[in-house]
Amino acid sequence: MTPLNNVSIVSEQPEANVKTKRIVEAILFAARRPMTAKQVQQVFPELEQPELPEILSAIDSIIEDYRFRPIELKAVASGYRFQVRQELSRWVSRLFEEKPPKYSRALLETLAIIAYKQPVTRGEIEDIRGVSVSSSIIQTLLEREWVKVVAHKEVPGRPGLYGTTKQFLDYFNIASINELPTLQEIQHLEWPIDKMQQPTQVTSEKQETN
Amino acid sequence: MTPLNNVSIVSEQPEANVKTKRIVEAILFAARRPMTAKQVQQVFPELEQPELPEILSAIDSIIEDYRFRPIELKAVASGYRFQVRQELSRWVSRLFEEKPPKYSRALLETLAIIAYKQPVTRGEIEDIRGVSVSSSIIQTLLEREWVKVVAHKEVPGRPGLYGTTKQFLDYFNIASINELPTLQEIQHLEWPIDKMQQPTQVTSEKQETN
Amino acid sequence: MTAIASIEVMPLPFAMVNGAPFEKLPDDLYIPPDALEVFLDLFEGPLDLLLYLIRRQNLDIVNIPIAQITQQYISYIKLMGELNMELAAEYLVMAALLAEIKSRMLLPRQIEGDDEEEDPRATLIRRLQEYECIKAAAEEIDLLARIERDIFAIDVDVSLLGVDQPLPDVQLNDMLLALKDVFKRVAQLSHHQITKEALSVRERMATILEYLKGENNLLFSQLFVRKEGRHGVVVSFLAILELGKEGLIEIIQSEPCSEIRVRAVSSPSETQGL
Numbered sequence: 001m002t003p004l005n006n007v008s009i010v011s012e013q014p015e016a017n018v019k020t021k022r023i024v025e026a027i028l029f030a031a032r033r034p035m036t037a038k039q040v041q042q043v044f045p046e047l048e049q050p051e052l053p054e055i056l057s058a059i060d061s062i063i064e065d066y067r068f069r070p071i072e073l074k075a076v077a078s079g080y081r082f083q084v085r086q087e088l089s090r091w092v093s094r095l096f097e098e099k100p101p102k103y104s105r106a107l108l109e110t111l112a113i114i115a116y117k118q119p120v121t122r123g124e125i126e127d128i129r130g131v132s133v134s135s136s137i138i139q140t141l142l143e144r145e146w147v148k149v150v151a152h153k154e155v156p157g158r159p160g161l162y163g164t165t166k167q168f169l170d171y172f173n174i175a176s177i178n179e180l181p182t183l184q185e186i187q188h189l190e191w192p193i194d195k196m197q198q199p200t201q202v203t204s205e206k207q208e209t210n
Numbered sequence: 211m212t213p214l215n216n217v218s219i220v221s222e223q224p225e226a227n228v229k230t231k232r233i234v235e236a237i238l239f240a241a242r243r244p245m246t247a248k249q250v251q252q253v254f255p256e257l258e259q260p261e262l263p264e265i266l267s268a269i270d271s272i273i274e275d276y277r278f279r280p281i282e283l284k285a286v287a288s289g290y291r292f293q294v295r296q297e298l299s300r301w302v303s304r305l306f307e308e309k310p311p312k313y314s315r316a317l318l319e320t321l322a323i324i325a326y327k328q329p330v331t332r333g334e335i336e337d338i339r340g341v342s343v344s345s346s347i348i349q350t351l352l353e354r355e356w357v358k359v360v361a362h363k364e365v366p367g368r369p370g371l372y373g374t375t376k377q378f379l380d381y382f383n384i385a386s387i388n389e390l391p392t393l394q395e396i397q398h399l400e401w402p403i404d405k406m407q408q409p410t411q412v413t414s415e416k417q418e419t420n
Numbered sequence: 421m422t423a424i425a426s427i428e429v430m431p432l433p434f435a436m437v438n439g440a441p442f443e444k445l446p447d448d449l450y451i452p453p454d455a456l457e458v459f460l461d462l463f464e465g466p467l468d469l470l471l472y473l474i475r476r477q478n479l480d481i482v483n484i485p486i487a488q489i490t491q492q493y494i495s496y497i498k499l500m501g502e503l504n505m506e507l508a509a510e511y512l513v514m515a516a517l518l519a520e521i522k523s524r525m526l527l528p529r530q531i532e533g534d535d536e537e538e539d540p541r542a543t544l545i546r547r548l549q550e551y552e553c554i555k556a557a558a559e560e561i562d563l564l565a566r567i568e569r570d571i572f573a574i575d576v577d578v579s580l581l582g583v584d585q586p587l588p589d590v591q592l593n594d595m596l597l598a599l600k601d602v603f604k605r606v607a608q609l610s611h612h613q614i615t616k617e618a619l620s621v622r623e624r625m626a627t628i629l630e631y632l633k634g635e636n637n638l639l640f641s642q643l644f645v646r647k648e649g650r651h652g653v654v655v656s657f658l659a660i661l662e663l664g665k666e667g668l669i670e671i672i673q674s675e676p677c678s679e680i681r682v683r684a685v686s687s688p689s690e691t692q693g694l
Contacts, residue, residue: 025280026280026298030576070233071235071574082239083573089572094254095240112558115557115561116554128547131465140341187556292575293577299578306578325595329626373626374623387623
């Protein structure tokens with residue numbers, strides 16, 4: 001269907017059978033959660049299951065078909081899901097009475113620490129933020145299934161070590177934690193080195209002893 | 211607007227603007243219920259609302275676009291709705307053959323609070339739980355027809371007040387909310403032994419692989 | 421603009437900073453004096469407050485003038501104290517740490533080899549840097565496109581496929597136990613109180629609100645069901661009183677001895693006016 005599948009000629013993926021593609025598309029539309037290629041494959045009756053490469057090729061072809069439509073088939077952490085394109089959210093959000101939840105800075109900072117420093121204990125989170133972390137923040141993050149206890153630290157009290165989940169990545173529309181900007185990137189963004197060269201800085205140090 | 215507006219003299223319907231059509235399609239995909247053309251129109255901000263004929267023309271054009279796809283935009287009694295085509299039901303039905311999913315602890319807590327504190331707003335539920343309640347929980351309870359919005363509280367934002375329904379009573383086989391144990395009685399309940407071993411439900415976690 | 425407002429509204433004398441009277445909050449930090457929690461909420465803790473002070477003056481974090489920043493920090497938390505804010509212990513601990521660092525800097529340096537422990541300033545700077553980095557990361561996360569706000573799921577109907585989607589089964593007991601857990605949590609949060617009204621009243625409240633939904637108003641007497649007997653009347657009556665107390669309904673009597681009417685606080689017909 002899409003003529004520009006040069007890629008598929010080179011790659012080993014077999015061109016998906018038209019019927020397979022139709023079924024894959026229907027499954028992805030009907031599922032209310034992201035589906036991996038393997039999960040899609042397993043929806044087919046056992047004797048009719050296409051090979052994984054064929055499923056993947058069908059998925060590629062569907063992604064291509066929807067390239068210019070207002071919805072897209074997107075790969076997030078736990079699989080592929082159809083979703084409305086971001087640029088249309090302004091209109092679509094008006095469908096729903098409820099305002100999307102807002103998250104407090106305290107919650108987002110806690111989440112950021114877990115995302116970047118995982119696995120991390122609550123005590124370590126508190127050290128970094130310099131304040132205690134309220135139980136309701138941890139509870140909210142656990143309940144939203146954005147974080148989970150991945151292990152326990154072998155120190156007295158065996159505190160839980162928190163890590164992020166696939167649901168966290170799904171919710172923030174990314175496929176892997178690597179898609180987050182690195183702390184180095186953030187740091188450089190925030191720490192212009194040339195600050196050091198500003199002459200005003202020098203004077204400030206002299207007041208030290210007053 | 212659209213160059214071929216002459217056509218509309220013949221067909222009565224103005225050719226839908228490309229942007230309008232994109233928005234209409236996005237709305238119909240995101241809505242969780244059938245939408246009439248008028249309802250679709252009203253999702254647009256007041257000053258940007260296309261005329262009804264333009265919406266209808268967009269809908270026609272979308273129906274046409276999906277003619278060969280495994281889903282269709284169909285007019286049902288209460289409006290237009292995207293559906294998986296009938297002939298694919300054999301495959302899609304297998305999606306739902308898995309054992310029934312489980313509700314989260316958060317959902318059960320929310321339901322219980324609505325039963326005991328009705329009429330109650332979402333904010334009040336959150337105050338009691340000490341944790342925010344996600345929209346999807348409320349949505350699930352509404353869809354299940356266990357709770358409904360009985361009125362709106364006259365405070366800023368006019369939040370909905372939730373109460374339980376007759377279906378709720380029927381499901382739990384009680385004639386009235388009165389038959390629920392009192393809060394004092396609840397204090398003495400114990401989790402059955404087999405539930406103790408799996409304190410938190412690990413739903414959706416099984417699909418982790420791949 | 422806000423600065424002017426702040427001078428007018430603020431009744432309290434402010435702290436002294438660097439010997440100068442501290443008469444107004446910085447422009448970008450105006451909060452009404454009584455919104456105490458808001459003030460504390462502005463800062464996520466002592467590190468955040470310190471960072472703010474450093475950034476506001478464009479100071480080089482790697483080389484913070486400890487004495488100056490300590491004074492400002494302490495004047496800020498003094499201000500919080502004057503505003504009767506319950507100061508979190510963390511703020512005071514930081515004040516103590518800053519004071520300690522400051523005093524050490526004033527003391528003559530000890531002989532070299534004795535200097536094994538880390539410069540407390542370096543530790544503080546590292547913490548500040550790490551915190552600022554996390555703060556920025558949190559902002560980045562907040563900007564990511566997310567479900568419910570920027571990304572919307574699609575919903576394609578399958579109900580006509582003749583597919584039975586099994587729904588989760590719930591045991592009444594599971595629900596009650598979940599509620600018990602809520603109370604256990606609540607009990608730990610000390611001052612939260614859950615009133616224990618008769619359930620039937622709460623249910624009746626919901627029912628009455630629903631009756632009133634489509635109606636402009638109803639006769640008081642219409643809200644009672646004869647066959648429910650005395651108990652039913654009491655329940656309805658209590659429910660009406662409770663609804664009135666919570667401001668959810670209005671009880672109207674246009675003239676003495678006329679029939680009492682009840683209506684939802686704002687009937688839909690009124691609010692929908694274009």
